[in-house]
Amino acid sequence: MSIDSKINFSRNMHGFVSDRITQAMQMKGKILPAEVVARNGNMITVKFLLRDIPWTLPQVTIPLFGPQYVRYPMQTGDRGIVIPADTYLGGVSGQGGGVADMTPPPNLGALVFLPVSNTEWQGVDPGMLTAYGPEGVTLRDSGAKTTFILRPDSIAIVTPDTFKVSAASSTLTLNAQGWSLTGSNGTLTDGAATTSPAIMQEGFSALIQWLNTHQHSNGNEGADTGAPVSKFSGGITH
Structure with missing residues (x-):
């Protein structure tokens, strides 16, 4: 056998290791662009936004990034990225339950969706926290x-x-x-008039003054007239 026909151990070991590394990287999860296609309770289903790949990636139902205290109203068409975890997430997301160990999960088996901002979003004040939803x-x-x-x-x-x-x-x-x-000042308004506490107090004081000084009679000319028998203080009795 000629020297050219003999196997080059060094070259072949290099190729073997390279293939193994490539296979391992293919199994590892990747950060990929994705789009929401449905919402299922607290989980969302996404499709991957990739082209020119030799295989078809399935749609997956995965957790949405964020705490329970803020719920994002994710809608069909919202876009972002999926982030892979190094271990099983069913114990924290509720999808499957159980407790994780250090076994690497399948490359689409431990993903979380994270929204990404878009140039077409509505403009808001950059110095203020803005919250809005399609229905409020x-x-x-x-x-x-x-x-x-x-x-x-x-x-x-x-x-x-x-x-x-x-x-x-x-x-x-x-x-x-x-x-x-x-309050020290203000107005109460309807379709016909506008007033304020100060104006109402002034009018009430004038009414008390009028009641306590008004002279009345029995309607006969020359008859005796007189003031009220008792003074009105303006107080309110419950």
Whole structure:
């Protein structure tokens, strides 16, 4: 056998190791672009945005990135990336339960979807936190005892105890006992008139003055007239 026919051990070992590394990297999960195609409870189903690959990647149902305290209203067509974990995620996502060990998962078996910003999104004030959803925004405590619901056509606030709005020295309070509006100045307006606490106090004081000084008679000319027998203080008796 000629020297050219003999196997070059060094060259073939290099090729063997290279193939093994390639196979291992193919098995490892990858960060890939994806698009939401459906929402299933707290999980979402995505398709992968790839072309010119020699195989077809299936759609997968996976967790959405984020804590339970903020729920993103993901819609069909929303885009982002999938991030692979190094171990099984069913124990933390609830998809399958159990506890992870150090066994590497299949390359599409431990993915999480992470939204990515887009140049076509609505413009917002970059210095403010902005929250909006296709149907509005809900703010509530974990027990849903107090809720704030903003919809395209309304705002609803429900609370079991007290609703209070304060601006400087003025305060509006609503509770089971009724409501109160306090402040040094303000106006109450309807379709016919506008008034204020100061104007109402001035008018009430004038009415008290008139009641306590008004002279009345029996309607006969020359008859005796007189003032009220008792003074009206303006106090309110419950």
